Amino acid sequence: MKILVCIKQVPDMESKFKIDGPGQWYDTTDLAWRMNEYDEYAVEQSILIKEELGNSDITVLCIGPRRVQETMKKALAMGCDRGVHVEDDSVHQRDPLEISSIIAEFAKGEQFDLIFTGLQSQDRGSGQVGLFVAEILELPSVSTIISFTCEGKEIEVKRELEGGMKAVVRLQAPVLLTCQLGLNKPRYPTLPNIMKAKRKELSVIDVEQLRKVEPICATKSLFVPEKKNSGLILEGEVSELANELIKHLKEKTSFLA
Amino acid sequence: MKYTEFTREIYWNVGQGPSTLFPMYLFAVAAIGLLIWRMLQRVRKYKLGISLQRDDQRSRRFMLMLRNVLLQQKVTKVAWPGFLHGLFFWGFGLLVIGTTLVVLQADFTDLLFDIVFLKGNFYKIFSIVLDVAGLLCICMLAGLLVRRYFFPTEGLESGTDDVVMHGLLFAILLTGFLIEGARMAVTELGTPLALWSPIGLLVAKAILPLGESGLRALHKVTWWIHLLLVMGFFVVIPITKFRHILTTSANYFFSDLGPKGKLVNLDLEDEEAESYGASTIKELTWKDIFDTDACTLCKRCQDRCPAYATGKPLSPMKIIKQLGEVAWHDPEANLIETLGKNALWSCTTCRACQEICPAAIEHVPKIVELRRSMVLMEGEFPGEEVMTAMEATEVNGNPLGFGYAERGNWVKDLGVTSLAEDSEVDLLYFVGCYGSFDKRNIAVAKSFIQLCKAAGIKVGILGKEEKCCGEPMRKMGNEYLYHSLALENVELINSHNVRTIVTTCPHCYSTLEKDYRDLGLESEVVHYTVYLEELITSGKLQLQAREFDCTYHDSCYLGRYNGVYQAPRRLIEAVGGTIQEMEKSHDQSFCCSAGGGRILAEEKLGERMNIGRVRMAEKTGTNILVSNCPFCLTMFEDGIKGAELESRIVSRDIAEILVEGL
Numbered sequence: 001m002k003i004l005v006c007i008k009q010v011p012d013m014e015s016k017f018k019i020d021g022p023g024q025w026y027d028t029t030d031l032a033w034r035m036n037e038y039d040e041y042a043v044e045q046s047i048l049i050k051e052e053l054g055n056s057d058i059t060v061l062c063i064g065p066r067r068v069q070e071t072m073k074k075a076l077a078m079g080c081d082r083g084v085h086v087e088d089d090s091v092h093q094r095d096p097l098e099i100s101s102i103i104a105e106f107a108k109g110e111q112f113d114l115i116f117t118g119l120q121s122q123d124r125g126s127g128q129v130g131l132f133v134a135e136i137l138e139l140p141s142v143s144t145i146i147s148f149t150c151e152g153k154e155i156e157v158k159r160e161l162e163g164g165m166k167a168v169v170r171l172q173a174p175v176l177l178t179c180q181l182g183l184n185k186p187r188y189p190t191l192p193n194i195m196k197a198k199r200k201e202l203s204v205i206d207v208e209q210l211r212k213v214e215p216i217c218a219t220k221s222l223f224v225p226e227k228k229n230s231g232l233i234l235e236g237e238v239s240e241l242a243n244e245l246i247k248h249l250k251e252k253t254s255f256l257a
Numbered sequence: 258m259k260y261t262e263f264t265r266e267i268y269w270n271v272g273q274g275p276s277t278l279f280p281m282y283l284f285a286v287a288a289i290g291l292l293i294w295r296m297l298q299r300v301r302k303y304k305l306g307i308s309l310q311r312d313d314q315r316s317r318r319f320m321l322m323l324r325n326v327l328l329q330q331k332v333t334k335v336a337w338p339g340f341l342h343g344l345f346f347w348g349f350g351l352l353v354i355g356t357t358l359v360v361l362q363a364d365f366t367d368l369l370f371d372i373v374f375l376k377g378n379f380y381k382i383f384s385i386v387l388d389v390a391g392l393l394c395i396c397m398l399a400g401l402l403v404r405r406y407f408f409p410t411e412g413l414e415s416g417t418d419d420v421v422m423h424g425l426l427f428a429i430l431l432t433g434f435l436i437e438g439a440r441m442a443v444t445e446l447g448t449p450l451a452l453w454s455p456i457g458l459l460v461a462k463a464i465l466p467l468g469e470s471g472l473r474a475l476h477k478v479t480w481w482i483h484l485l486l487v488m489g490f491f492v493v494i495p496i497t498k499f500r501h502i503l504t505t506s507a508n509y510f511f512s513d514l515g516p517k518g519k520l521v522n523l524d525l526e527d528e529e530a531e532s533y534g535a536s537t538i539k540e541l542t543w544k545d546i547f548d549t550d551a552c553t554l555c556k557r558c559q560d561r562c563p564a565y566a567t568g569k570p571l572s573p574m575k576i577i578k579q580l581g582e583v584a585w586h587d588p589e590a591n592l593i594e595t596l597g598k599n600a601l602w603s604c605t606t607c608r609a610c611q612e613i614c615p616a617a618i619e620h621v622p623k624i625v626e627l628r629r630s631m632v633l634m635e636g637e638f639p640g641e642e643v644m645t646a647m648e649a650t651e652v653n654g655n656p657l658g659f660g661y662a663e664r665g666n667w668v669k670d671l672g673v674t675s676l677a678e679d680s681e682v683d684l685l686y687f688v689g690c691y692g693s694f695d696k697r698n699i700a701v702a703k704s705f706i707q708l709c710k711a712a713g714i715k716v717g718i719l720g721k722e723e724k725c726c727g728e729p730m731r732k733m734g735n736e737y738l739y740h741s742l743a744l745e746n747v748e749l750i751n752s753h754n755v756r757t758i759v760t761t762c763p764h765c766y767s768t769l770e771k772d773y774r775d776l777g778l779e780s781e782v783v784h785y786t787v788y789l790e791e792l793i794t795s796g797k798l799q800l801q802a803r804e805f806d807c808t809y810h811d812s813c814y815l816g817r818y819n820g821v822y823q824a825p826r827r828l829i830e831a832v833g834g835t836i837q838e839m840e841k842s843h844d845q846s847f848c849c850s851a852g853g854g855r856i857l858a859e860e861k862l863g864e865r866m867n868i869g870r871v872r873m874a875e876k877t878g879t880n881i882l883v884s885n886c887p888f889c890l891t892m893f894e895d896g897i898k899g900a901e902l903e904s905r906i907v908s909r910d911i912a913e914i915l916v917e918g919l
Binding site: 012014015016030031032034185187188189190191192199 | 525721
């Protein structure tokens, strides 16, 4: 199997976030960085497949500034074979379609049997990138998978639906899958693998070589929700409460106008 | 009689001719040859282990050995049965010296040079000393036997070794007196010399009815039996626990000379290394295998192990025993599977086992070495919560998962700045993760700052640049994470030219003071209890006393690891506290459960240690449990709730007690 895993470096969610100067993204000073949680499931799954099937090759791809290589090293230490760093200091300004097209541009000639992404990123959370990549590459895709098995090119995944329902989907590689919590438990890299990772191939490609699509949406502004007037708590007998509620709705809203 | 009156004829009745000497020396040479051959076989097993230097500072090592062998220092630390062993040892030692003198005179000095020294007053003293020593040995041996077979304490294992050893020693001592009695009955009765062998005299009188020929026959037979028993003793030394005479003595020589508790660094730069830690006996050191041969299963370690006491699957004694079994019978075995993961993860590295071990066995480093293999080679932890804490530490430099940039926030309203802002300070306060982020321990950190301010000391912190010292990770086996945290801290501290570092956490203290030295830390490191005591002694810090009762818990890393027992007690007394000691205190203190990186892990097996410790505190009848460590404080807060003792006792840090005296 030839596998591509797409990962994103995101800030640790325990950090204190501030809006940056232009007001379009968060300020990156004093942030600690880590691998997007859902991408860890993607990395782990690709390694599990390699361990089961043998004879596989896993490429981990990440778009972002220099610092994302630290996160890529973790993926390599977990067991990915090679890294492709698409160097891009403006990654945070690109919309999901642009990001997807960059990935697709890289992947199109590579004949990957499996492409894994996380279901969404913890910082932007659009949930679109993986599925767009599949569309551009004209591959079948399944989102939010929580289990994976394969026999040759026959793949069976379970995906999560609303209301606790699950769906089983069978399909044929090549395919793109986005990973959800519950798929697996990402491993802790062993020291020999951390050492080996230092010697693994990590190629850097300038984003301009892969950027073929113009963005179709842009962030206008990013802000912390304004503090509005606090809620109103009505107390008293139920019959009176109902009347009072209607009065409030009439006076202060347009619902009963 | 050939000599002056106060002496005796050596080889009386058995004769000093070739028919005695030839078989006697043949047996002796054979027995000692067998002993040496078998010990060399054992040495081959020790050599399975990897190298470790333990023969530097030889005079210091030699003195350490003499102190512990001749004075039985560690053995007698536990009075009962330590003194039985000690007295037996000294008595038996005298008998060995006595017998050696006899051989020396009869077969060498007298035979070759006509020199006789066992005569006159010296002989009288010689005679009575050996007589009393023999009786002492019998009494002590009887005491040990009664203890082992009639009143065995919980967990005492008795096997074939013990039967052989007790039987052989009794037989040697009793035949010795029988030989003496028979000889005295024929040659000494009624002479003034007889009174110099009171026990022999009693035996002589008892067997007198046998008549001279009967006594002579009894003497001759017993003499040969005694000789064979002694030869048998030599032969079984290597194959029974008797070997401890050699191995335990040698183990004192090979002791870890410290600094106490400092772990051996792994070479993380070696890119060729394929394995880290130990999962087979061959990956441990020769000393680790030698330790298993020095163990006598006295179970002092097991008696003090807090994990064992609370029903966890760990006994330090069993670990050593099992390692020995693997070394001798199955050297390819996987140690992790043999010893059991749960046993290895249960250790809190409290060092109670190692401190009490009368054989100088090093339990804790072995457990850490095996944990290293689990973590570094398999990526395994005792639970998911531990892995989460490790990852949190990698990202934010603290196992609690807080954003690293918040680390210095607690101190903002106290007017303390980071060294990055102002490095002109009297001391660097290395706050640690709990002092920085944990609400309960922030109160302690603030108290410490207040005390320093009151003494006119200017304190600086590292703030958001400080990282976890790495101690819990290291003890859990995550040497790689420890190493990267430690390197960053050392580089940072050195860049500020810090002269003195004070910590409020004994784990940070021990790590900075000992482990960081390997990475180039040069500053002086002091635990706050010692630092504050100096401020009080020098008059810089003045506190008002008010009378109160409390009990005090010696944390493992301040007490056993660093020997600081008095400074904290004097601090408590300085503000009027009267300490009601718990049953287990000082070097016998009972771990709070959070050492060895267990602060990161849930305690799922057995009973909870912290509840046990809180109950011990409550038994003192006081209502304050004072401690000196953020882990202990956290565990006791939790333990008090768990034991439902909220109305009876509170958990406080020394700094909090002191700050009330300002």
